[in-house]
């Protein structure tokens with residue numbers, strides 16, 4: 080089964096990516112800007128990294144592909160303070176989405192209300208623990224691939240909000256695949272598009288009414304510089320990224336266009352595509368240069384300071400700078 084074959088499963092398979100520190104040092108010595116270096120490192124292809132791949136048996140992989148179970152979290156209950164900024168995050172069970180929910184929840188005096196969505200709340204142990212600790216975090220079932228759960232989540236959240244809107248809608252849920260142009264499967268590309276582009280679109284459409292009710296009206300589409308059409312011609316990027324990872328890169332390029340469409344359609348929204356940097360998550364892997372905690376702290380500051388003039392309709396990197404589409 081190709082769908083769901085993400086880097087988590089690469090990790091589960093025991094694929095260990097070994098980055099040569101000397102290569103990174105050499106790139107730094109060439110004077111690469113920190114932010115470009117970070118994103119370069121985020122998705123280095125195998126042949127340049129000289130990854131060492133150590134694979135376990137297929138039995139391990141089979142165990143990882145159990146179908147998701149959709150279950151509403153038992154801890155979901157109405158406990159909303161209407162004065163708090165409201166956030167809806169997709170893909171909050173782990174990685175960047177989880178860290179975002181965690182940091183927002185931990186702000187002293189509970190000044191944020193967070194709808195931390197995930198496709199399988201029943202198994203999102205860390206998120207459920209967080210929601211037990213902080214009363215202003217709500218765990219809601221939402222699989223961006225599945226219309227029914229997206230619609231269901233929108234209804235649940237609208238009910239909890241009781242007339243209030245969503246201030247920050249963060250389209251973060253995603254998976255990746257280290258495929259190669261001449262061996263990649265069209266099915267992978269289709270599934271990737273479904274999650275990254277159609278999935279973000281489903282979420283946008285389902286929650287549009289709630290975003291409109293907000294004064295802030297911020298939509299953040301978490302993308303990657305690997306989705307950049309501009310960078311592919313950059314001599315520094317061309318050789319390294321050139322033909323690699325077609326499914327992921329094309330999906331992120333699609334998400335970038337969706338971002339521009341929303342920005343054109345809603346000039347009163349703050350909507351931007353965001354490249355978070357190479358971070359130590361299941362997707363980023365253990366050799367990533369950025370710590371997710373430190374990065375998300377910066378992300379939150381960027382999101383909160385974003386204005387229509389500065390960010391809307393743009394592709395923003397983790398340092399708050401505009402990057403090439």
Ligand SMILES: NC(=O)c1ccc[n+]([C@@H]2O[C@H](COP(=O)([O-])OP(=O)(O)OC[C@H]3O[C@@H](n4cnc5c(N)ncnc54)[C@H](OP(=O)(O)O)[C@@H]3O)[C@@H](O)[C@H]2O)c1
Nearest residue numbers: 170172173174175222223252253303357358360361362363
């Ligand atoms: N980490 C990096 O270095 C890096 C670099 C550039 C861009 N990004 C982007 O940053 C975002 C977050 O990445 P990450 O590193 O945090 O990845 P991650 O650790 O692999 O986490 C991905 C999250 O997305 C969820 N997800 C996957 N498919 C979903 C679906 N159909 N519906 C709902 N949730 C789904 C996963 O849920 P389950 O637990 O249910 O699988 C998980 O919570 C992604 O958009 C990614 O492309 C990451």
